[in-house]
Amino acid sequence: GQNIDQPTEMTATEGAIVQINCTYQTSGFNGLFWYQQHAGEAPTFLSYNVLDGLEEKGRFSSFLSRSKGYSYLLLKELQMKDSASYLCAVMDSNYQLIWGAGTKLIIKP
């Protein structure tokens, strides 16, 4: 079966750095996405990786290793507004998105 694993919840301190991991087992691979979802709101697109390596976008970076079936989202200089759930999703060989259950990130002052 197809599976996406993410930690259920993480806690970090304002101003610090946090890394949210995502491991996947899917039928083929056509890219990995990270979305942010604030409580009670819609998911919004953060990043897309299809080749190995690090993609940097401001305070957020996303890393992919296809051989290990692994990605992480790195958030730097954490702000209170970063408190949200972070969803990892993989596009399989049929171009269908398989979603993880999400990681709830709690930022403490």
Added chain:
Amino acid sequence: NAGVTQTPKFRVLKTGQSMTLLCAQDMNHEYMYWYRQDPGMGLRLIHYSVGEGTTAKGEVPDGYNVSRLKKQNFLLGLESAAPSQTSVYFCASSYVLAGEGGGANVLTFGAGSRLTVL
């Protein structure tokens, strides 16, 4: 710029009742999707459409029907609601993000519709 608009935002139904969730997008996107989101689970695709007049089944289509009569609208219907259909429903549309690997569909989501079936 409205993006993706869903109505209604909240609805309570009794078992056996029917209803339709409406989704409208003003971005001229070809692809549209209906997902459900349940606690502790990833988003699950119910139905999707690759263009006006087309629909296809997703991962969990049973108990739902859809129609895409106009490019900008995608309707999700529940003919006979069941408590198992209590969920938050998200509509999304997508554009292709050009780049390495030939591009990818990036989803723009509506604000969600919270449905409770008693």
